[in-house]
Amino acid sequence: MQKKIMAVFGTRPEAIKMAPLLKALKENENYKLVITVTAQHREMLDQVMELFKLEADYDLDIMQDRQTLSGLSARIINKLDGILSQEKPDLLLVHGDTSSTFIGALTAFYNQIDIAHVEAGLRTHNKYSPFPEEMNRQLTGVLADLNFAPTSKAKANLMLENTAEDRIFVTGNTVIDALLSVVDENYQFENQLLKKMDFAEKKVILLTAHRRENLGQPMENIFRAVRELTAEISDLEVIFPVHLNPVIRELSKKMLADNNQIHLIEPLDYLPFANLMARVDLVLTDSGGIQEEAPSLGKPVLVLRDTTERPEAVEAGTVLKVGTEYNDICQQTYKLLTDSSEYNKHAAAVNPYGDGQAVVRIIKAMDFNFEFSQERPEDFNQ
Numbered sequence: 001m002q003k004k005i006m007a008v009f010g011t012r013p014e015a016i017k018m019a020p021l022l023k024a025l026k027e028n029e030n031y032k033l034v035i036t037v038t039a040q041h042r043e044m045l046d047q048v049m050e051l052f053k054l055e056a057d058y059d060l061d062i063m064q065d066r067q068t069l070s071g072l073s074a075r076i077i078n079k080l081d082g083i084l085s086q087e088k089p090d091l092l093l094v095h096g097d098t099s100s101t102f103i104g105a106l107t108a109f110y111n112q113i114d115i116a117h118v119e120a121g122l123r124t125h126n127k128y129s130p131f132p133e134e135m136n137r138q139l140t141g142v143l144a145d146l147n148f149a150p151t152s153k154a155k156a157n158l159m160l161e162n163t164a165e166d167r168i169f170v171t172g173n174t175v176i177d178a179l180l181s182v183v184d185e186n187y188q189f190e191n192q193l194l195k196k197m198d199f200a201e202k203k204v205i206l207l208t209a210h211r212r213e214n215l216g217q218p219m220e221n222i223f224r225a226v227r228e229l230t231a232e233i234s235d236l237e238v239i240f241p242v243h244l245n246p247v248i249r250e251l252s253k254k255m256l257a258d259n260n261q262i263h264l265i266e267p268l269d270y271l272p273f274a275n276l277m278a279r280v281d282l283v284l285t286d287s288g289g290i291q292e293e294a295p296s297l298g299k300p301v302l303v304l305r306d307t308t309e310r311p312e313a314v315e316a317g318t319v320l321k322v323g324t325e326y327n328d329i330c331q332q333t334y335k336l337l338t339d340s341s342e343y344n345k346h347a348a349a350v351n352p353y354g355d356g357q358a359v360v361r362i363i364k365a366m367d368f369n370f371e372f373s374q375e376r377p378e379d380f381n382q
Contacts, residue, residue: 001369002233004032007078008108009099010040010062012048015120018095018271019052020177020359030372033072034087036298038062038076038100043244047269053184058083069099069132076103084111090370091146092118097130097137097288097309105143117142118362119173120147121154122288122309129307130288131213137309146369148362150292150353150381151312170379171361172354179274179293182354187275193263194276196241203236203337204280205229209304210226210243212287218324219248222304223255223286225329226284230261232330233337238262239276281343282336284329291319300346302332310353312382317349351380 015037025033031367036058038222039045043296049056062075069204076099084107086091092108094101095118105115117140127135140160141147149155158168189195197204209222232238242252242264256262268276272380274293278284283294286304294301295318303321313319322332338344355381 002030002032003090003364004034004087005091005093006034006036006084006087007093008036008038008100008104009095009098010038010045010076011098011285012061012270013046013099014042014100015045015048015054016096016178016290017173017175018093019048019317020053020181020363021093021118021174022044022054024363029190030367030370034058034089036060036080036083036104038104040072040098040100041244044267044322050272051269052178072099073103075102076368077107078138080104080107081110081250082223083246083336084113086107089113091366093118094140095119097122097133097215099132099136102136102140105140109143111312114145115143116146116148116366117141117144118148119150119223120144121151121156121158122307123157123167124307129213130305130309131212133288135307146365146366148356148358152379153312154380167288168379169361169365170381171291171377172356172358172380172382173364174354174358175289175292176296176354177356177359178270182271183272183278184275185278185298187272189272191265191268193265194272197237197239197279198280201235203233204282205236205238205333205337206276206280206283207238207240207287208243208283208287210245210248211239211305214286214304214324215245215247218304219251220255221324221326222284222329223252225326225333227256227259227263228326228330228335229337231273232334236261236337239265239280241265241267241273243267248299282333282379284333285312292351295319295349295351295353298347300336300343302329302336304329312321316352318351320346350382354380354382 184240367373
């Protein structure tokens with residue numbers, strides 16, 4: 001008998017990472033897929049939905065300008081509760097650590113619906129870093145009935161929290177599946193700046209910064225460090241797709257707009273962004289997902305955070321955690337850009353997050369759970 005799966009998500013990163021799984025579920029005769037988007041991030045979400053040719057069955061359209069976490073959470077519960085009562089899915093599928101993820105799972109729990117958590121088990125063990133993502137992820141883990149952990153370390157985190165081992169499946173990360181499907185060495189940028197950028201002759205950094213905990217002094221430190229690096233390295237170019245958060249946009253304009261080596265551009269759709277990652281030399285970011293994606297393309301990542309829920313990448317050497325102190329950012333970035341042996345050591349490190357087969361493993365795990373198959377899938381072994 002066909003099982004009804006409802007996927008709930010609301011941000012661009014969730015949509016990217018869920019897209020290959022949702023496409024596979026749509027084509028699988030064992031499942032009927034219902035897609036519900038909260039639109040926690042409206043414009044960026046819509047871009048990904050269009051790229052991967054996904055259509056929402058329900059759109060909560062909850063985004064408001066300068067929205068608070070409390071208001072966001074209340075709007076999700078109020079709108080999602082009735083949909084769950086009407087649809088009565090056999091399983092609610094959520095991803096990662098957003099407010100849409102946790103509140104979606106909580107609302108499913110209130111309706112006594114089983115929950116599957118994709119990208120389960122990542123931890124910093126600091127409830128305010130990243131904020132609110134760390135607690136969103138932990139609390140979703142408490143509620144989840146099926147846990148699709150990307151790595152063995154994520155599985156170990158869940159087991160330390162008394163999650164039953166038979167409820168955990170190590171799958172690799174679906175973001176690698178998504179990334180490998182869109183990167184093309186012959187890709188042509190529409191953005192005029194990127195089209196003209198000399199990636200072969202210049203040293204090019206991709207900068208992304210958006211975390212709530214980095215607003216204020218940490219963000220100022222990041223921007224000061226980038227300015228200093230352009231003064232020290234004459235052939236350095238920095239590309240910064242500026243997040244839509246008005247606080248970040250105002251500060252970046254104030255501190256970076258007058259530097260002709262730093263290019264402030266509008267946020268990119270996923271397709272050009274993925275192909276930009278493939279062309280640059282180095283990524284500076286406070287993003288979680290990019291720590292997984294860039295190493296698959298041989299690009300070292302400097303993490304602009306004091307904590308990371310992705311320690312596997314640090315241990316593998318694909319990621320260096322530099323924090324948000326001005327001197328640390330300058331020194332680590334300068335070293336990678338000027339010391340070829342140091343750069344090559346990190347660029348050649350093996351990505352611990354996946355082999356592009358995470359979706360296959362998740363579908364097999366779901367088949368096993370619903371007894372469409374008697375064979376439990378083998379864990380991804382990075």
